[in-house]
Amino acid sequence: MLEPVDGGGDPPPEDPFAQLDAREALFTKSLQHADRMVNMAAAVRLRLMLAGFEGMLLEEQEQTGQVPRPDDPVVSGFLLHQANELRVTRFAIQRRLDAARVLRDSLPLTWAVFEAGLASEDAVVVVGTMAVGLRAEHFAVFDERAAELVQAERVTAVERQLADLRDELEPELTTEQHVEATNRRTVRARATRDGQGVLEIHSTAVDIAAAYDRIRKHAVIAHGREGECRTLGALMADLAIDAVLTGTMRSTGEGGPSYPFERLGETGEAGQSGDGTRKLIDATITVLIPADTATGAGDAPATVAGMGSIDAETARMLVTHTQTWTRAVVDPVEDVILKFDSHERYIPAGLKRLLHLRQPTCGCGCGLPAHRADIDHVQRFEHDGRTRHQNLQVLCRRSHLAKDAGFADVVIGDDGVPQWRNKWGGVQKMKTAFRIRTIDQSDVTPF
Numbered sequence: 001m002l003e004p005v006d007g008g009g010d011p012p013p014e015d016p017f018a019q020l021d022a023r024e025a026l027f028t029k030s031l032q033h034a035d036r037m038v039n040m041a042a043a044v045r046l047r048l049m050l051a052g053f054e055g056m057l058l059e060e061q062e063q064t065g066q067v068p069r070p071d072d073p074v075v076s077g078f079l080l081h082q083a084n085e086l087r088v089t090r091f092a093i094q095r096r097l098d099a100a101r102v103l104r105d106s107l108p109l110t111w112a113v114f115e116a117g118l119a120s121e122d123a124v125v126v127v128g129t130m131a132v133g134l135r136a137e138h139f140a141v142f143d144e145r146a147a148e149l150v151q152a153e154r155v156t157a158v159e160r161q162l163a164d165l166r167d168e169l170e171p172e173l174t175t176e177q178h179v180e181a182t183n184r185r186t187v188r189a190r191a192t193r194d195g196q197g198v199l200e201i202h203s204t205a206v207d208i209a210a211a212y213d214r215i216r217k218h219a220v221i222a223h224g225r226e227g228e229c230r231t232l233g234a235l236m237a238d239l240a241i242d243a244v245l246t247g248t249m250r251s252t253g254e255g256g257p258s259y260p261f262e263r264l265g266e267t268g269e270a271g272q273s274g275d276g277t278r279k280l281i282d283a284t285i286t287v288l289i290p291a292d293t294a295t296g297a298g299d300a301p302a303t304v305a306g307m308g309s310i311d312a313e314t315a316r317m318l319v320t321h322t323q324t325w326t327r328a329v330v331d332p333v334e335d336v337i338l339k340f341d342s343h344e345r346y347i348p349a350g351l352k353r354l355l356h357l358r359q360p361t362c363g364c365g366c367g368l369p370a371h372r373a374d375i376d377h378v379q380r381f382e383h384d385g386r387t388r389h390q391n392l393q394v395l396c397r398r399s400h401l402a403k404d405a406g407f408a409d410v411v412i413g414d415d416g417v418p419q420w421r422n423k424w425g426g427v428q429k430m431k432t433a434f435r436i437r438t439i440d441q442s443d444v445t446p447f
Contacts (some may be wrong), residue, residue, distance in 0.1 A: 036117035043115045050100045067276035076398045077407030081426045099128025109147040138169045174388040195310040363430030374400045
């Protein structure tokens with residue numbers, strides 16, 4: 001029998017995974033190092049944001065002799081400046097600054113961990129937010145625990161465990177903050193992808209739990225109907241929207257919508273009008289729909305102000321059921337409004353529609369739909385500013401007040417796009433959907 005022959009070379013490693021483990025270790029250490037660098041840069045940025053904000057407050061105090069209040073136009077203007085530079089919302093800037101002030105002044109351990117790059121900005125902002133309202137004698141215990149958690153836990157776990165600690169340290173604070181939070185309950189809407197959106201209801205945990213349970217129970221009942229093919233989630237969504245738009249939540253029998261837009265129009269239920277029908281609750285939305293789409297000649301998407309694009313079929317469904325709509329002639333090449341269909345003499349109704357076409361949302365970028373925002377005179381009315389589209393723009397109330405208080409110079413260019421330059425050097429072009437061309441009426445074919 002032949003003996004095996006050693007062909008030479010290095011013997012196989014005792015641990016076949018040793019080399020793989022070394023590569024994984026290198027990758028993991030590199031990932032940790034990159035994350036630490038990102039966190040350290042975020043700490044520098046947050047310290048700079050806070051220093052700039054406090055510098056603005058000191059400058060304003062020296063000039064006016066008073067400490068600016070949180071709702072003063074100068075504060076709104078500077079927050080908007082930072083929001084524009086960092087491409088986030090004004091609310092996000094305010095939250096970061098409030099948390100940073102608490103971290104720097106009262107939670108030194110957590111702040112040091114952040115500056116060392118050992119915790120993310122999201123985690124430490126949660127810590128600073130959770131610490132608001134604590135008495136000074138409890139900061140040390142809270143800070144020690146927070147410094148441990150932000151290095152070891154995900155943001156959601158940090159928030160949950162610190163909430164428990166805060167309730168343990170100051171149980172009476174729970175009641176106070178519950179009342180304050182209840183007074184801040186609100187509803188928000190935001191766009192998602194593919195023509196969808198999210199309606200957020202921020203209310204007490206008891207009400208939300210009860211509402212969710214009621215919606216789910218009705219959906220379960222509806223899911224058992226013969227021929228019902230919607231998923232349970234889709235049923236819950238439809239029933240919740242029904243409750244808002246029609247005032248009813250039907251889960252049994254006939255008549256429930258099988259597709260969202262089947263709820264438009266009138267119900268067959270008897271109402272106070274006595275004619276056997278009950279009008280639905282009115283809702284107002286602004287939609288930009290190309291003429292080809294509206295007539296069925298094309299399938300270009302439409303746009304819902306503040307929510308994004310919707311598909312052509314949905315847009316045509318809106319045209320079918322809407323009570324009012326306004327025509328505008330738009331240059332198909334340059335996206336310029338050439339003529340607007342309005343016979344109303346007092347500017348606001350017709351001119352507002354024109355401005356809402358040009359700027360479907362607030363020009364500062366906050367996303368507020370135009371029909372809920374202000375119409376601002378670039379050159380103020382009392383300073384001989386004319387009420388014409390060349391001198392008007394759509395702004396939310398906070399940006400409007402900041403601009404009128406002198407914290408931004410605004411110029412509308414020949415293309416009809418307003419451009420801001422604020423007192424801190426930030427430059428921003430307002431967001432517009434179309435431009436408006438002012439031309440001789442005789443050059444335009446009448447409607």
